[in-house]
Amino acid sequence: GQNIDQPTEMTATEGAIVQINCTYQTSGFNGLFWYQQHAGEAPTFLSYNVLDGLEEKGRFSSFLSRSKGYSYLLLKELQMKDSASYLCAVMDSNYQLIWGAGTKLIIKP
Amino acid sequence: GAVVSQHPSRVICKSGTSVKIECRSLDFQATTMFWYRQFPKKSLMLMATSNEGSKATYEQGVEKDKFLINHASLTLSTLTVTSAHPEDSSFYICSARDGNERNTQYFGPGTRLTVL
Numbered sequence: 001g002q003n004i005d006q007p008t009e010m011t012a013t014e015g016a017i018v019q020i021n022c023t024y025q026t027s028g029f030n031g032l033f034w035y036q037q038h039a040g041e042a043p044t045f046l047s048y049n050v051l052d053g054l055e056e057k058g059r060f061s062s063f064l065s066r067s068k069g070y071s072y073l074l075l076k077e078l079q080m081k082d083s084a085s086y087l088c089a090v091m092d093s094n095y096q097l098i099w100g101a102g103t104k105l106i107i108k109p
Numbered sequence: 110g111a112v113v114s115q116h117p118s119r120v121i122c123k124s125g126t127s128v129k130i131e132c133r134s135l136d137f138q139a140t141t142m143f144w145y146r147q148f149p150k151k152s153l154m155l156m157a158t159s160n161e162g163s164k165a166t167y168e169q170g171v172e173k174d175k176f177l178i179n180h181a182s183l184t185l186s187t188l189t190v191t192s193a194h195p196e197d198s199s200f201y202i203c204s205a206r207d208g209n210e211r212n213t214q215y216f217g218p219g220t221r222l223t224v225l
Contacts, residue, residue, distance in 0.1 A: 031212050042202050042219040043153070048212070087152060095211050097143075101152045 002026045004100035006088050011106045012078055020073045020086050020103045028093020034062050034073045035087040037102065043087055046073070075105075083107045111137045113205050115217035122193055123225055130188045130220045132203030138183040139205035143214065144176075147200045159186050183208075193224045 003025045012018040024032070031050040035043035049055055049064035049071060061074040075082055088100040112135040122128050132142055141160050145153040157173075159165040159180035167173045175197075177189040186205075190197055200221055204214040 040200075040221070042216045044216070050212070091212060095206075096155070096158070097214060099152045099155075104150075 002090075002092065002098050004088055004090060004098055006086075006100040006103045008101070009104045009106065011108060012075075014078055014080060014107055014109050016078050017074065017076050018078060018105065020075075020088075020105065022071045022073070022088035022100055024069050024071070024088070024090045024098075024100075026090045026092045026098055029066060030091040030093065030095055032062075032064055032071050033089045033091070033097070034060075034071075035089065037085045037087055039084075046086075078107050080107050080109070111135075111205075111207060111213075111215040113139075113203065113215045113217040115203055115220050117220060118218060119221045119223075121223045121225065124194055125192055128190045128193055128222060130190075130201055130203075130222075132186045132188070132205065132217050134184045134205045134207075134215070137205075137207045137215075139186070140183065140208035141206040142180055142186040143204045143206075144178060144186075144188050145202045145204065147202060147219075153202065156188075190222065193222070195224045198222055198224045 006022045034046040037043040047062035054063045059076045064071045085102040085104050087102045089097045114133045116131045144156045147153050155168050156171045157165045157167045159178050161180050161183050165178035180186040202219040203217040
């Protein structure tokens with residue numbers, strides 16, 4: 001079966017760095033996505049990795065290792081507005097997104 | 110970036126009535142649109158995939174006669190919840206794929222449905 005695993009909840013301090021991990025097992029792979037979702041809102045796109053390595057975009061970076069079925073989202077210089085759920089999703093061989101359950105990130109002052 | 114709109118953003122209806130939700134791609138042609146449902150504190154659940162001009166493909170456990178999907182044009186897909194009941198209350202989100210970009214889905218802002 002297809003499976004995406006990520007922690008349910010994480011807590012971090014404003015100004016710090018946090019890493020959210022995601023492991024996956026899917027039928028085929030056409031890229032891994034990270035989305036941010038604030039309560040009551042639709043997901044917004046953060047990053048897309050299809051090749052191994054690190055993609056950096058401002059305060060957010062995403063890493064992928066296809067051989068290990070592993071990705072992480074790294075958030076630096078955390079701000080209170082970063083409190084949200086972070087969803088890992090993998091696009092399978094049919095170009096369909098398989099979603100993780102999401103990681104709720106709580107930022108404390 | 111590409112924009113997807115959804116209408117209405119919120120709807121409250123009485124049990125037994127039908128509700129239609131529209132999903133539009135504003136600046137690109139969406140050959141494929143996806144309808145998701147999300148319960149509180151849960152991840153997105155794919156309900157169905159619709160391709161322009163053909164019948165939607167429903168995920169296992171989703172009643173196609175209850176959740177009617179129409180993708181009549183390259184910029185519009187509609188989801189109709191027929192004979193709605195309180196358990197249909199949920200957050201419904203559509204996403205659209207640009208025909209030229211298979212690896213991307215653009216999300217609408219979502220529709221909060223409350224059935225009394």
